[in-house]
Amino acid sequence: MDDLAHGTRDKRGNWRPNDALGLPPFGGSDFRPGAVAKWLLGYLTGWNLVFLAITLVWWFVLLPPMEVMSNLSWGWPLRLLAINFAGIFLFYGAFELRFYAMRRQERRFKYNGKFPAEQPSDVFWFRSQNLDNFLRSMFVTLPIGTVIEVLMLWAFAAGYLPMTTNPVWIAVLIFAAPILHEAHFFFAHRAMHLPGFYKWCHSVHHNSINPSPWSSMSMHPVEAFLYFASLFWHAMLWSNPFVVVWQWNIAAFGAVVGHIGFDRMEVTEDRAVQSHAYAHYLHHKYFEVNYCDDGMLPWDKWFGTWHDGTPEGDRLMKERFQKKKARSRVAQNNAEVPAE
Numbered sequence: 001m002d003d004l005a006h007g008t009r010d011k012r013g014n015w016r017p018n019d020a021l022g023l024p025p026f027g028g029s030d031f032r033p034g035a036v037a038k039w040l041l042g043y044l045t046g047w048n049l050v051f052l053a054i055t056l057v058w059w060f061v062l063l064p065p066m067e068v069m070s071n072l073s074w075g076w077p078l079r080l081l082a083i084n085f086a087g088i089f090l091f092y093g094a095f096e097l098r099f100y101a102m103r104r105q106e107r108r109f110k111y112n113g114k115f116p117a118e119q120p121s122d123v124f125w126f127r128s129q130n131l132d133n134f135l136r137s138m139f140v141t142l143p144i145g146t147v148i149e150v151l152m153l154w155a156f157a158a159g160y161l162p163m164t165t166n167p168v169w170i171a172v173l174i175f176a177a178p179i180l181h182e183a184h185f186f187f188a189h190r191a192m193h194l195p196g197f198y199k200w201c202h203s204v205h206h207n208s209i210n211p212s213p214w215s216s217m218s219m220h221p222v223e224a225f226l227y228f229a230s231l232f233w234h235a236m237l238w239s240n241p242f243v244v245v246w247q248w249n250i251a252a253f254g255a256v257v258g259h260i261g262f263d264r265m266e267v268t269e270d271r272a273v274q275s276h277a278y279a280h281y282l283h284h285k286y287f288e289v290n291y292c293d294d295g296m297l298p299w300d301k302w303f304g305t306w307h308d309g310t311p312e313g314d315r316l317m318k319e320r321f322q323k324k325k326a327r328s329r330v331a332q333n334n335a336e337v338p339a340e
């Protein structure tokens, strides 16, 4: 496909789409029922449907019955760790293989003109973003997340947490889980950008200015804990173990979405699907914009940190950074005013 029919490429090879990033059609003055219906359809299908399908397989095929999970032994938690490891390895690996190893799409629709493998750097273990990010995602963040998942499943199965079997409430929780994830991530992420916190913790994730699939869960252990702490909300929600697994899968499998690095994924010669990676790509590029995951809810718009990916978005961002600088020349933080 011709990506220049849908965007522009600068002299450094960085590609940007022509269209501004859209926000959900509510929370502002432009509430339109038709647009809300369209948003709802996208919410119920797309990526969420993929993660729900994975969760159904996890719950009905791979996970042991509740009686087994009521006993905190080594067997089933290690099995869950192995299942999560294999699932994430195959899922992230599929994107890595197609777009970064085999480069089946070359640089078409790629936001950053370079591939991480072309940019060795001392900030990464073994000077390799790929190896560093792979090891951190798979051997730091994934096990920490799985420990939280195991504890929550055990607490429900053993009767330590109030559990619902009401199908209507379970359906409500299933529907709300991606929204809960986005809200939890927005505020935890915002906190991690406080200057001191950023430096010793979240900067690990931001070493990857040019993110790729293995960057998805490349985190400091404290960030890993905070990221999967979204599961703890279910202790207060009269929830259910199935929903806990669903919440975990949204966080773990869903993390890849913002780190694909390509705006569209070509399916055939003349057909491509939207990746929804742009909002979080801009966060990796500019740091202090788009703290949300992929803009499922307009949190950044509400808090004044939204960047819609257009030159006008650049201008508003620079204006905001300059105002911030003027307000506090002393506490210069990690934000950079990007050069043209």
Ligand SMILES: [Zn+2]
Binding pocket: 205, 211, 215, 216, 258, 259, 280, 284
């Ligand atoms: Zn990221």
Ligand SMILES: [Zn+2]
Binding pocket: 189, 193, 202, 206, 283, 287
């Ligand atoms: Zn960040």
